[in-house]
Amino acid sequence: MKLLMASGIAATALVLVAGPAAADGSVTVVPREARPGSAVVLESSCVKGAKRLEYTSQAFAGTATVSLQDNAGSAHATLKNGLAPGVYEVRGECKGGPSDEVVRSEIVVVEDDPSSGPDAVPAVPPTPAGAPQSGGGGTYQRTDPTVPLATLAGGLLVVAGVGLVAYRRAVRHGR
Amino acid sequence: MADRGPGAGLLAALAVGAVFAFAVDDDLGGFGGPGGPEPLARSAPVHLSIEEIGVDAPLVRLGLNPDGTLQDPPLEEAGLAGWYSLGAAPGEAGPAVITGHLDTRTGPSVFLRLGELRRGDTVRVRRADGSEPEFTVQRVERVAKEDFPAEQVYGPVDHPALRLITCGGEFDRATGHYSENTVVYARMSDPGR
Numbered sequence: 001m002k003l004l005m006a007s008g009i010a011a012t013a014l015v016l017v018a019g020p021a022a023a024d025g026s027v028t029v030v031p032r033e034a035r036p037g038s039a040v041v042l043e044s045s046c047v048k049g050a051k052r053l054e055y056t057s058q059a060f061a062g063t064a065t066v067s068l069q070d071n072a073g074s075a076h077a078t079l080k081n082g083l084a085p086g087v088y089e090v091r092g093e094c095k096g097g098p099s100d101e102v103v104r105s106e107i108v109v110v111e112d113d114p115s116s117g118p119d120a121v122p123a124v125p126p127t128p129a130g131a132p133q134s135g136g137g138g139t140y141q142r143t144d145p146t147v148p149l150a151t152l153a154g155g156l157l158v159v160a161g162v163g164l165v166a167y168r169r170a171v172r173h174g175r
Numbered sequence: 176m177a178d179r180g181p182g183a184g185l186l187a188a189l190a191v192g193a194v195f196a197f198a199v200d201d202d203l204g205g206f207g208g209p210g211g212p213e214p215l216a217r218s219a220p221v222h223l224s225i226e227e228i229g230v231d232a233p234l235v236r237l238g239l240n241p242d243g244t245l246q247d248p249p250l251e252e253a254g255l256a257g258w259y260s261l262g263a264a265p266g267e268a269g270p271a272v273i274t275g276h277l278d279t280r281t282g283p284s285v286f287l288r289l290g291e292l293r294r295g296d297t298v299r300v301r302r303a304d305g306s307e308p309e310f311t312v313q314r315v316e317r318v319a320k321e322d323f324p325a326e327q328v329y330g331p332v333d334h335p336a337l338r339l340i341t342c343g344g345e346f347d348r349a350t351g352h353y354s355e356n357t358v359v360y361a362r363m364s365d366p367g368r
Contacts, residue, residue: 030249031235037303039221039233041252074252076233078221081303125262125269127330129243131323131356136250137280138346138353 027055027090027105035112036083044092044103045072051096059088059109085111212366214335215266218304220258223273227296228288234273234300236260250276253284262329263336265300266308266363270329270336277341277353286341290315290357298337298361307367310337313360317343323356335363 028043042055042064048071055064059079066075087106094101223232237246237257248257256275263269275286298310318324328338337359344355 030252035219035236037219037221039235039255041233041235041249041255074254076254078233125329126239126243127325128239128245128259131318131320132245132247132274132340132342133352134247134274134276134286134341134356136276136278136284136342136353138348138351139278139280139282 025101025103027092027103029090029105029107033108033110034079035110036079037081037112039076039078040107042066042075042077042090042092042105043072044105046094046097046101046103047071047099049097050094050099050101052094053092053103054095055090055092057088057090057107059083059090059107079107079109083109085109211334212363214268214363215302215306215308215366215368216304217264217267218302218306219260220265220271220273220300220302222301223256224299224301225292225296227293228291230256230275230285230288232256232275232285234258237274245272245274248275248285251279251281253279253282256285264302265310265337266302266306266335266366268333268335270332270338271300272328272338272340274340277343286339286357289339289341289359290317290343292339292359297364298339298359299367300337308335308363309365309367310335310361311364313362315357315359317355317357319344319355320352324358327360328358337361337363 026044030041030043034040042053044053046053046068050068050071052065052067053073053075055066055075055077057077060077061080062078064075064077066073087108090105090107092103094103219236220234223230223234232254233256235248235255235257237248237259238261240246245259246257248255253276256273258264259272259274263271265271265273275289276284277287277289278284292312292315294312294314296312298312299307300310301307328340339359339361341357342353342355343357344353346353
């Protein structure tokens with residue numbers, strides 16, 4: 001139950017912080033709390049004209065850079081392995097624009113708890129209920145080639161059949 | 176017998192379609208076999224790469240929702256996929272599960288082209304310990320959500336396996352969900368240490 005509650009809180013937190021990028025010099029970090037070695041997403045925006053955002057932090061394995069579109073964008077960063085738990089500053093520099101704007105935020109690095117982290121797993125991992133709802137927003141247009149291939153095969157048969165009939169007629173008329 | 180021609184054509188088209196589907200889903204003679212690579216120690220995956228379909232994505236950890244269903248990666252983060260962290264890690268013995276969205280509310284997402292993978296394609300995972308195990312696709316299947324094969328996806332296996340999952344089929348605007356899942360089954364072919 002404790003796990004379920006924690007998962008629920010985490011899921012709610014994810015929804016709450018995954019909103020539009022801040023426009024006030026702050027950075028939205030998803031998730032706000034993360035374990036060493038995990039990936040985080042950074043969202044922010046710069047004043048008009050900036051081309052990219054370069055994020056640095058003592059918690060990051062390297063610089064995370066994103067090219068901006070309409071002055072905003074999402075960058076992905078990976079936390080270093082073996083980080084000590086604590087609050088780490090995240091600093092983003094707007095580059096290629098008219099100003100040297102800096103955006104800031106923090107990320108909370110939590111202990112890589114073996115009871116819930118990657119170093120241990122329940123003896124029998126719980127099987128998630130139902131089917132994953134990993135679809136999205138419904139903007140997808142069917143492009144899976146499985147259906148077009150079957151359709152194409154059927155179409156080819158029809159064309160071949162029509163061609164055969166036409167050929168026979170031509171031969172018959174030619175006699 | 177007057178409709179025999181068109182009927183036979185339809186049957187032939189269906190038969191050809193079935194052959195294509197069989198070729199895609201064939202799981203006979205899987206890679207690795209009993210003599211496959213030894214499993215790796217547990218380490219969290221941090222990055223997923225699938226060159227064939229242009230995937231190059233950081234991985235976030237997923238748990239369970241309060242109702243027991245699998246959490247999803249953030250919907251509007253089109254470049255992210257998620258790893259089910261209560262199950263096996265990629266490289267460990269067992270089925271590691273990674274899910275990603277098909278699309279967002281505004282455009283394509285990380286697993287839009289997942290259904291284009293074919294048997295023999297390569298999937299690479301980078302883990303927190305620096306290893307980069309490779310997995311080879313065995314089969315790809317599309318299943319109706321009400322028939323989701325939970326045992327095949329999450330059930331125990333004696334080798335390092337990988338399951339990649341997204342959605343497909345028709346989108347129901349009332350529920351906000353697609354009608355099907357695309358599931359890719361792969362197993363480790365190189366530990367990448």
